[in-house]
Amino acid sequence: MAEPAATENAAWVDIELPLAPQQALGYARNVERLLRLNPYLEISRFERTADGRYRLEGLNEMNGLAVSCGLTFQEAGAGGFRLDYDSGLKLSTEVTAAPHAAGALLTLRESYRQPETEAELAQVDRSLTPWGMAIRRHLLGLARWNRLPGYRWWRERVWLGMKPRERRIARLIVWATLFEFVLFVAAVWAFLY
Numbered sequence: 001m002a003e004p005a006a007t008e009n010a011a012w013v014d015i016e017l018p019l020a021p022q023q024a025l026g027y028a029r030n031v032e033r034l035l036r037l038n039p040y041l042e043i044s045r046f047e048r049t050a051d052g053r054y055r056l057e058g059l060n061e062m063n064g065l066a067v068s069c070g071l072t073f074q075e076a077g078a079g080g081f082r083l084d085y086d087s088g089l090k091l092s093t094e095v096t097a098a099p100h101a102a103g104a105l106l107t108l109r110e111s112y113r114q115p116e117t118e119a120e121l122a123q124v125d126r127s128l129t130p131w132g133m134a135i136r137r138h139l140l141g142l143a144r145w146n147r148l149p150g151y152r153w154w155r156e157r158v159w160l161g162m163k164p165r166e167r168r169i170a171r172l173i174v175w176a177t178l179f180e181f182v183l184f185v186a187a188v189w190a191f192l193y
Helices: 023-028 031-036 128-145 151-159 164-192
Strands: 012-019 041-050 053-060 065-075 080-085 090-100 102-114
Touching: 012 128, 023 080, 023 090, 023 128, 031 041, 031 053, 031 128, 041 164, 102 128, 128 151
Parallel strands: none
Antiparallel strands: 012 102, 041 053, 053 065, 065 080, 080 090, 090 102
16 A cells, blocks of 8 residues: 555554455454444444445544544445545545455555644544554454354454443453452462462
C-alpha cells in the first residue's frame, strides 16, 4: 500500500498476522466485530440499516466524544474494503491485506478532512495503534486457543459484547484471582512443609 502524501490527513497501522491475506481480510469484513475490537470505542448501538449501510452510536473513550454516524461499506477490489463515515471529521477507514513474510500484513488506514477548529482537531481518533494491537491479539488468541471448546463463542459473543471498560475490569479480576490462588497455594505448601 502506498503511503499517504504529506498533504493528506491520514493515519494508518500495519498489523502482521500469521494468516493468509484473504483469511485476515475475510475476518475483518465483519464490520461490527471489527469496530468492537477497538479497545476505546464503547458501542451503545450498532445496526445494519440497509445492504452495506450501518448506524453506529457510542463513545470514543480515547477523546471522550460521542460517536453518532452512518457507515457505508464499499469493496475496494480483491485486496480490501472501505468504510465511509457520513458525519464528523473522519472520512473513511480503509482495510487492506497483502502477503507479508509467512502471513499477511493487514493495514487500517483512516482518512480525515482538514480540521478547521480546535474542537474538530479533538475529534481525531488516537486509538488506531491500540486498535491494531487488539486485532492482532484477538486473532492470535483465536488461532492459539480455538481447539478449546467454547473459546470462540466466549471471545466472539461474550467478550466482544462487553464494553471496553468492562473487559479491562474483567481482565484485572482474572489476574488478581490468579495471583491470590498462587499465594494461597504457596501459603499451604509452606504450612505443610
